[in-house]
Amino acid sequence: MKPVCKTSPPGRIKIMASFSTLMGTKDFQSITIAEIAKNAGVTEGLIYKYFKDKKDLLHQVLHQHFAGFLSLVQDRTAAENTCMEKLEAIVSASLESYNQNRVFARILLLEVRNSPAYFDSCAYAMVKKYSRLIREIVCDGIAKKELKPDTDPFLLQKVILGAIEHTCLKQVIFERELDVQAASSGIINIVSYGVKNNGCH
Amino acid sequence: MKPVCKTSPPGRIKIMASFSTLMGTKDFQSITIAEIAKNAGVTEGLIYKYFKDKKDLLHQVLHQHFAGFLSLVQDRTAAENTCMEKLEAIVSASLESYNQNRVFARILLLEVRNSPAYFDSCAYAMVKKYSRLIREIVCDGIAKKELKPDTDPFLLQKVILGAIEHTCLKQVIFERELDVQAASSGIINIVSYGVKNNGCH
DNA sequence: TTTTGTAAGTAAGGTTTACTCACCTTTTGT
């Protein structure tokens, strides 16, 4: 069997592009196979040559977007030195990507999670890489004593990811703009120093 | 027109109960109207007497669960004194509810958000109340100098909600158990004091 | 007591939509 997530056949590319475009204007459920095919200039049958079903198409489009996103995040974090700088790079790169690429954000945050098949998809595999990256940075930060020794890497990863996603949710849903810089430094500030007024600068 | 979210007619109750039960074993998409009707001992047509469509049924079931949840949260927070205690009460009540009532959690975290109609539903209205409650507690905390004066209530609300939801996501998806106490105190600890090792206890 | 009106419930059909399958055409490896 050929690799599942390749990029080449021309019809396949047109189908994915057509679907991406449609996702910009309406939600997954209200997009029909007929519409995707017509928009791509192919027949309905061809879609099922390349994609197991409609959900599989969704997952593969997400995978494609996420692959680009992940390498951006990896580059940005590699360019930073301290743990906190790396984490801020992740937060701002994520918010920026979600803010600029609403289709990607809507698929990831709103459309895929309801189907069990997603969690077996290659798209979810990339999400796991992404969250593992955060945890590794945190573990590294603990080892280098930049973070408190009793920090739980899994929990901190969840807090950061949750903050990122929830910050974008409203913007994505209601098509609003987001001040990426303000939001990311705000999140990092809360996570770094906390919000409790304990006399510590 | 009668109130949209009432509870009385017998058929209606059976339909909602049937649907809730089915949501315990499979996801929304794979539950059919025929199945719901059969399970409830009514005909398909009756479902459309009480619910605009299948999604509306989902939203109303969520509304019912959320109403109970919200009053629990309100009671718990009212019983606490400090801002931080109130917030911890919200976090632990939320994690506890999601952990105990997986159907409720799955609907809220995975199933509803993909449809635009949800954000006009009475279920979403309750979610707005819930997040407003968090913001009010935060604003109160700032006013009483329990929280740092430059805290952004909207951002902190998003961080807390995001942390709650992301902590539950994996548990809900993969049907795992959650240590509610550890998770909620962990979240509150991060948000209160931060994770950066700056020599401040 | 009859009439009227309304809410609860039924039965069957219509329409849309995701998906399949048999077939044709083009490319490619040997």
Next chain:
DNA sequence: ACAAAAGGTGAGTAAACCTTACTTACAAAA
């Protein structure tokens, strides 16, 4: 050159959601 595989077609199917015309029960008014 030719078999096999990959790219592509288009008609057809099953099933799910939803509609609509109808019946029954029952309470309030006349």
